[in-house]
Structures are given as structure tokens and as C-alpha cells.
Amino acid sequence: MRMKHLFSGLCALFCFNSLQAQYNQPYSPVVHNDGSVTFYLHAPQAKKVEVAGQFQAGSTLLTRNADGMWSATVKPLEADIYPYHFVIDGIKVPDSGNPLYFPNENFKSSLLEIPNSEALYTVNSVPHGKVHYCTYYSSILQQHRTMVIYTPAEYETSPQKKYPVFYLISGTTDTEETWYKAGRAHTILDNLIARKQAEPMIVVMPYGYMNNGTPGPSTPEATGMYQTFSREMTECIMPYVEKNFRTFNDRHHRAIAGFSRGGGQSMFTALTHPDKFGWLGSYSAYLTPQVMDKFFPDLKATSSQLHMLWMCVGTSDFLYKDVISNQQYFDKKGIKYQLVTRKGNHTWMHARYCLTETCKQLFKRK
Amino acid sequence: MRMKHLFSGLCALFCFNSLQAQYNQPYSPVVHNDGSVTFYLHAPQAKKVEVAGQFQAGSTLLTRNADGMWSATVKPLEADIYPYHFVIDGIKVPDSGNPLYFPNENFKSSLLEIPNSEALYTVNSVPHGKVHYCTYYSSILQQHRTMVIYTPAEYETSPQKKYPVFYLISGTTDTEETWYKAGRAHTILDNLIARKQAEPMIVVMPYGYMNNGTPGPSTPEATGMYQTFSREMTECIMPYVEKNFRTFNDRHHRAIAGFSRGGGQSMFTALTHPDKFGWLGSYSAYLTPQVMDKFFPDLKATSSQLHMLWMCVGTSDFLYKDVISNQQYFDKKGIKYQLVTRKGNHTWMHARYCLTETCKQLFKRK
Numbered sequence: 001m002r003m004k005h006l007f008s009g010l011c012a013l014f015c016f017n018s019l020q021a022q023y024n025q026p027y028s029p030v031v032h033n034d035g036s037v038t039f040y041l042h043a044p045q046a047k048k049v050e051v052a053g054q055f056q057a058g059s060t061l062l063t064r065n066a067d068g069m070w071s072a073t074v075k076p077l078e079a080d081i082y083p084y085h086f087v088i089d090g091i092k093v094p095d096s097g098n099p100l101y102f103p104n105e106n107f108k109s110s111l112l113e114i115p116n117s118e119a120l121y122t123v124n125s126v127p128h129g130k131v132h133y134c135t136y137y138s139s140i141l142q143q144h145r146t147m148v149i150y151t152p153a154e155y156e157t158s159p160q161k162k163y164p165v166f167y168l169i170s171g172t173t174d175t176e177e178t179w180y181k182a183g184r185a186h187t188i189l190d191n192l193i194a195r196k197q198a199e200p201m202i203v204v205m206p207y208g209y210m211n212n213g214t215p216g217p218s219t220p221e222a223t224g225m226y227q228t229f230s231r232e233m234t235e236c237i238m239p240y241v242e243k244n245f246r247t248f249n250d251r252h253h254r255a256i257a258g259f260s261r262g263g264g265q266s267m268f269t270a271l272t273h274p275d276k277f278g279w280l281g282s283y284s285a286y287l288t289p290q291v292m293d294k295f296f297p298d299l300k301a302t303s304s305q306l307h308m309l310w311m312c313v314g315t316s317d318f319l320y321k322d323v324i325s326n327q328q329y330f331d332k333k334g335i336k337y338q339l340v341t342r343k344g345n346h347t348w349m350h351a352r353y354c355l356t357e358t359c360k361q362l363f364k365r366k
Numbered sequence: 367m368r369m370k371h372l373f374s375g376l377c378a379l380f381c382f383n384s385l386q387a388q389y390n391q392p393y394s395p396v397v398h399n400d401g402s403v404t405f406y407l408h409a410p411q412a413k414k415v416e417v418a419g420q421f422q423a424g425s426t427l428l429t430r431n432a433d434g435m436w437s438a439t440v441k442p443l444e445a446d447i448y449p450y451h452f453v454i455d456g457i458k459v460p461d462s463g464n465p466l467y468f469p470n471e472n473f474k475s476s477l478l479e480i481p482n483s484e485a486l487y488t489v490n491s492v493p494h495g496k497v498h499y500c501t502y503y504s505s506i507l508q509q510h511r512t513m514v515i516y517t518p519a520e521y522e523t524s525p526q527k528k529y530p531v532f533y534l535i536s537g538t539t540d541t542e543e544t545w546y547k548a549g550r551a552h553t554i555l556d557n558l559i560a561r562k563q564a565e566p567m568i569v570v571m572p573y574g575y576m577n578n579g580t581p582g583p584s585t586p587e588a589t590g591m592y593q594t595f596s597r598e599m600t601e602c603i604m605p606y607v608e609k610n611f612r613t614f615n616d617r618h619h620r621a622i623a624g625f626s627r628g629g630g631q632s633m634f635t636a637l638t639h640p641d642k643f644g645w646l647g648s649y650s651a652y653l654t655p656q657v658m659d660k661f662f663p664d665l666k667a668t669s670s671q672l673h674m675l676w677m678c679v680g681t682s683d684f685l686y687k688d689v690i691s692n693q694q695y696f697d698k699k700g701i702k703y704q705l706v707t708r709k710g711n712h713t714w715m716h717a718r719y720c721l722t723e724t725c726k727q728l729f730k731r732k
Contacts, residue, residue: 045456090411093459096473099541107462108474123510128501133546135494144489156610175465180499244522 028097029084029112035076037112039086040097044068046088053084053112054347062086079116080349081184083109102348103177105209111182120356121184126194127153131186136240140232141211147237148176150186150203151245152193162246164253164363165202166279167233168355171260172214176207179355182348188356198359201255202245206237208262217264217322218288226268226291233269234276250278252307255362257281259351260319271296271303279308279362283354284317284346286326299333308361309337312354314344394463395450395478401442403478405452406463410434412454419450419478420713428452445482446715447550449475468714469543471575477548486722487550492560493519497552502606506598507577513603514542516552516569517611518559528612530619530729531568532645533599534721537626538580542573545721548714554722564725567621568611572603574628583630583688584654592634592657599635600642616644618673621728623647625717626685637662637669645674645728649720650683650712652692665699674727675703678720680710 028040039051041062049070052059055077062070083102086093094101095110102109116122129152138145155163168185170178179185185203192198210228215221233256242249254277258266263285270277272295296302303309313323323339330337340357344350394406405417407428415436418425421443428436449468452459460467461476468475482488495518504511521529534551536544545551551569558564576594581587599622608615620643624632629651636643638661662668669675679689689705696703706723710716 043457088457089455091409091454091457091459092462093457094474096458099471101467101474103467105465108460108467123501125503128510130501131499133497133499133552135489135496137491144491144494186499 038073041070050087055082079114082112102182105173120188120191138236148205152200167256169258169262179205199363229265230269255279259283274302274305281310281358286322312340316345404439407436416453421448445480448478468548471539486554486557504602514571518566533622535624535628545571565729595631596635621645625649640668640671647724648677652688678706682711
């Protein structure tokens with residue numbers, strides 16, 4: 001424990017103080033002024049310690065000092081929030097020095113936040129919205145579920161006003177908390193709204209798992225998953241939100257977008273219900289020609305009703321080719337869309353970029 | 367991954383389905399009908415795997431099958447929620463099979479929930495309150511902080527009504543999320559209110575760390591920590607809550623209680639501000655005679671204004687003797703209090719019991 005306090009002290013001397021870092025003893029990781037980062041782990045009995053994270057390819061070896069404290073410094077990183085973990089003698093573990101974590105059904109990574117006063121994920125002195133954890137009963141899935149809902153700061157101070165709603169869906173193995181705690185949707189929205197770059201809106205973050213395993217987007221089983229999600233969204237989630245919050249209840253004021261599995265779910269749901277959704281975003285996701293042929297024979301007419309059909313994928317994403325195939329299908333059918341391709345992978349750094357870009361467009365009708 | 371699906375299937379066949387267990391693939395732990403529990407871990411290269419948790423003293427060895435899947439079954443457990451973790455070759459790790467986790471500044475345990483339809487931590491078909499994550503600026507600590515706030519179900523449907531407020535503080539290394547996610551304060555309140563055993567109330571769960579290290583309750587440094595907390599509570603947290611929620615703003619409608627460090631903070635704050643708090647609970651916590659002599663010379667008069675001064679400690683708690691000394695001090699001074707001693711340790715199972723018992727008393731004036 002002595003070592004811990006020593007490193008805590010070093011951190012206080014040398015590292016950035018993020019406004020977000022309210023927590024005690026974040027003795028690892030330590031972010032230096034140049035953006036380089038030192039990771040610490042006290043493990044006197046370990047033989048080999050590595051750090052692996054989405055800020056690098058592969059992993060970095062830590063070296064041990066006489067007290068059994070392992071450390072490694074990685075080169076300056078671009079301002080962002082990166083999931084990472086340690087590997088101790090082949091065993092994957094989160095960083096116990098770090099209060100910040102990535103909510104997931106399975107392994108919960110730690111989160112490395114590079115402090116940056118300009119970054120949209122930074123809690124600034126702007127009006128702050130609230131994040132509500134709400135319990136609802138799903139008659140489709142026959143269980144209680146939790147959804148996470150953001151309301152903008154002015155929601156409280158303008159009690160007569162109604163708001164548009166953005167349904168924001170996370171991916172496979174994510175939970176309803178992932179867009180909040182790893183995506184920082186609330187802080188991005190607070191900052192965009194304060195900068196007048198986004199309309200004040202409600203953001204609804206449900207849990208995307210449909211209790212039927214984890215079918216890949218190209219499998220026949222995915223169809224059942226999409227159909228269940230579409231019903232869950234329109235028959236359970238939307239009615240709950242529209243009963244419990246002050247919402248505009250028409251397609252012009254409803255958006256849906258998601259990352260990975262959530263992108264496919266969003267696309268399927270919006271195209272199934274063009275009367276209900278006017279804005280659609282698909283982040284690192286696609287639908288197969290088979291699904292589109294079967295379910296959306298009038299795709300051109302259906303999609304033409306959308307105010308936005310926005311897609312984005314990183315060129316290193318394992319789904320990049322599939323998203324391009326989706327684009328080609330759209331081209332063949334004469335569908336209007338926006339597609340952004342950019343350097344990047346299937347990561348939450350990319351997901352946050354996508355969220356930011358769509359929020360800048362949403363609910364602004366020409 | 368094949369093994370995982372197999373065990374997921376076994377779980378679906380044999381284990382309880384908790385209403386709370388909305389998540390995909392909880393392949394470990396598996397709770398059997400008799401309340402015994404099997405833990406699974408896939409670690410083909412591990413040499414020794416143990417499970418340690420607050421449901422037992424010490425740890426239990428897991429045994430390995432030919433596929434590298436380790437497992438161990440522990441004897442039937444009393445219905446409760448237990449923090450636990452694995453130890454793989456001496457390294458402490460959470461259970462990646464389990465979506466449920468214990469929010470903490472440092473190591474985040476997994477949570478084993480024994481399903482039980484009668485338990486107050488079970489999400490039942492009763493009206494559900496909401497849990498709000500709120501960002502505020504602390505002028506005392508000069509940083510943005512998050513607090514977690516529960517509003518009862520009827521808060522939304524009775525928009526003219528005001529509510530009493532219960533400030534509920536967690537302990538050392540806990541965060542503002544611990545009373546929510548490990549304490550299940552929201553579900554306990556939902557159920558107690560539905561059973562008419564508790565008054566509808568707002569519950570405010572702030573982060574208790576005061577940016578001055580972690581002084582033990584008997585150290586001189588604790589005094590500064592208590593004083594800072596008392597100011598943070600009355601100058602930052604309460605004004606935020608009373609501005610943002612519909613609250614009764616008098617001592618008869620304000621309670622404060624906490625577990626461990628939070629219990630000491632609560633006692634110090636309520637006794638410093640008897641004009642502001644009418645109800646006080648101290649769970650597994652105490653103040654030293656030195657602190658009480660110095661700060662509360664008129665303790666009998668001060669404490670006599672309280673509608674409730676409730677203390678509770680487990681007989682195996684490492685602070686048991688200190689709480690008894692606190693009791694003796696109160697006796698010597700002629701202070702009226704309630705003290706419950708019961709089988710138990712310094713655990714969150716005990717903390718949930720304390721919460722339940724105080725909620726049954728709060729805001730019911732004779």
C-alpha cells in the first residue's frame with residue numbers, strides 16, 4: 001500500500017488533472033504533459049506483465065522494480081478515451097489502480113482518458129444534462145430491463161417544452177451503460193448543445209441484446225434478432241419513453257442510430273417503420289442484401305422518407321468490406337445516403353466520432 | 367467460446383432466472399435450485415484457480431476439466447448479493463462470465479445474486495422509481511462531481527408533491543455508484559414503498575471521498591475529512607438537490623446515514639447541523655470520544671433534537687469494539703439512541719440490512 005501512496009503522490013505532481021477524474025488514488029494510469037502514459041501494477045510475484053489497449057497494436061511489456069512494482073510508458077497518444085487491460089502471466093485483468101471502467105456483459109476493460117480541455121468528452125463548465133436509469137417491463141422479452149436516458153440541461157428549466165428523441169443503440173456484448181460510460185454520450189451532448197452545434201434532444205440508450213444468442217449480421221438468425229429488436233423498440237421502449245418524458249412523437253423528431261450490432265438493429269428498425277423514424281445512423285454496421293431484399297422490397301421509396309441516412313466505417317474495421325457492399329447495394333437501388341470512411345477500427349473511439357457527427361445533423365431540417 | 371455457449375445452455379436449463387438478470391451469457395456463476403452455486407472459469411493455462419467471496423471464509427479451490435474449464439460448487443447460500451472474485455495463480459480477477467459488478471475506486475469485484483422473489487433487492491412488478499446521475503460543481507473541492515439520486519415512482523405522477531430527502535453515504539474506496547449497484551437502494555426502496563413499509567422519499571447518493579487521502583476514523587486527519595464533508599454536504603450537495611428536485615427543506619424531512627466512513631461522515635454532519643438534519647443513521651461506523659468532545663460539547667442537547675439516532679454493527683465487524691465504545695460514550699452522556707448488534711461483518715450484505723431498517727423508520731414522526 002505504501003507503493004500505492006507513493007505513486008499517487010507522483011501522479012499528483014506530474015499528471016494532468018482531468019475534471020472528470022473525481023476519484024481517489026488513480027495511481028495508474030498516469031498521463032504526462034506530453035500525452036505519454038505510464039501504467040503501474042503492483043504484482044511482486046508475477047513473471048510477465050503486459051498492457052494491451054486500443055491505443056496501440058499488440059501489447060507493451062512492463063518492467064519490474066525491486067519492490068515488485070511493474071511499469072511501462074507508452075508514447076504520446078491522441079486525445080481520446082481508450083479501453084485497455086493488463087495481461088499478467090497470460091491472464092487478462094483490469095487495472096485496479098483505475099476507477100474508470102468499460103461496462104460489458106463479459107470482461108470489463110479499464111478506460112484510459114487523455115485529458116484535453118477541447119475534447120467533447122471533457123466535463124466542462126457548461127450546463128449539464130442528467131442521465132436517468134429507468135426500469136421498464138418488456139412484454140416482448142417478458143422481463144424487467146433497464147434503459148439509460150439523457151435529458152439536456154434545459155429539460156428541467158423549460159418544463160413546458162417538448163424534445164426530439166434520439167434512440168442510440170450499442171453493440172454486441174455492450175450493455176445499456178456502454179454509450180453512457182464508455183461513449184460519454186451525455187458529455188458530448190452537453191458540450192455540443194452548449195456550443196450550439198446540436199439541438200437539445202433526449203437520448204435513449206437501451207440494452208440491445210434480444211435473448212437469442214449473438215448471431216452475426218450475415219447469419220439467418222440475425223433476422224429474428226432484428227425483428228425482435230424492432231418490436232421491442234416500437235412496442236416497449238418508445239411507449240415507455242413517450243409516457244415518461246416530454247417528447248415530440250412524430251417521425252420528424254425521432255432518430256435511431258447504433259454501433260456494430262446496434263447499427264444493424266437501427267437500420268432494420270427505421271426501414272421497417274419509416275412512419276416512425278425520420279433520421280437513421282449506422283456506425284460500423286450494415287444489413288445484408290438478403291435481409292434488404294426480403295424485408296424492404298420498396299427500399300427506395302422507404303428510404304426517401306428519411307431526413308438522414310448516415311453511415312460511417314473505419315477503413316481498418318473488420319466489417320469495412322461489408323459496409324462497402326451495403327453501399328454498393330444502395331447505389332444499385334438508387335438510395336440516397338451519406339457514407340463517411342475514415343482511418344479507424346471497430347472501436348469506441350470511432351463510435352464516439354460517429355455519435356458526434358450525427359448529433360450535429362439531427363433534427364435540423366432544411 | 368464453444369465451452370461458453372455450452373455452459374450458457376446448461377445455465378438456461380438448471381439455474382434460476384432472476385428478473386434482474388437481463389444480461390446475455392451469465393455462464394458463471396450458476397445458481398442452482400437449492401441455492402448452491404457453481405462458478406466457472408475457462409483458463410486452460412492456469413495452474414491453480416480459487417474463488418473468494420463474502421459468502422464464505424477463505425476461498426474454494428476450483429477443479430479443471432480436460433477442456434481447461436475450471437469449476438467449483440459451493441454449498442447453498444442464504445438469499446443475498448455477495449461480492450466475489452477469482453484468484454488465478456495468485457492473481458485477483460473479476461468473473462468475466464458475470465455482467466454484474468461492484469463499483470469501486472480500485473478492484474471491482476463481481477456480484478453473486480441469489481435470486482429470491484421475497485428479497486427486497488429483487489426487481490418485482492411494482493411501480494419503479496428512477497435513478498438519476500447528476501453532475502454538479504463542488505465549490506469546496508473545486509471540481510465537477512457526479513451524484514446518484516433516486517426518486518420514487520410517484521415522483522413523476524404527482525408533479526405538485528414535495529418529498530423528504532435521505533442522504534445516503536457509502537464507504538472508503540466506494541464510489542457514488544456503490545449504494546445503487548451493490549446496495550440496490552433503488553430496488554429496496556421500490557419494494558418497501560410498494561409494501562407501505564417506507565414513506566416515498568428521494569435518496570441522494572454522493573461520492574464520499576474528500577480528496578485528502580483515506581484517514582482512519584480514529585486519526586487526527588479524519589477531523590479535516592469530516593469537516594470538509596460536512597461543508598460539501600451543506601454548501602454544495604444539498605443546494606443542488608433542493609434546486610433540482612421537489613424537496614421539503616427542513617430538518618424534519620432530511621435524513622443522513624452512511625456505511626463505514628460514510629457513517630462517521632453522517633454522524634459528524636448531522637451533529638454539526640442539528641438545524642438541518644432530523645434523522646441520523648450510522649452503519650458499522652462511529653466517532654471517537656476525542657472528536658465528540660471537541661466538536662459537540664453540548665451533545666445531549668444537540669442529539670435530543672433528532673427524531674432518530676440509529677446505529678447498527680455486526681458482531682464480527684473489525685469496528686465492533688469501536689461502535690460499542692461509541693455506545694458507552696453516548697450512555698455516559700445520557701444520549702438517546704438505538705443500537706442494533708447482529709451476526710455479521712463489515713460487508714455490503716450488512717449495509718443493505720441497515721438501509722432497509724432505517725428506511726422503515728424514516729420520516730414517520732410519532
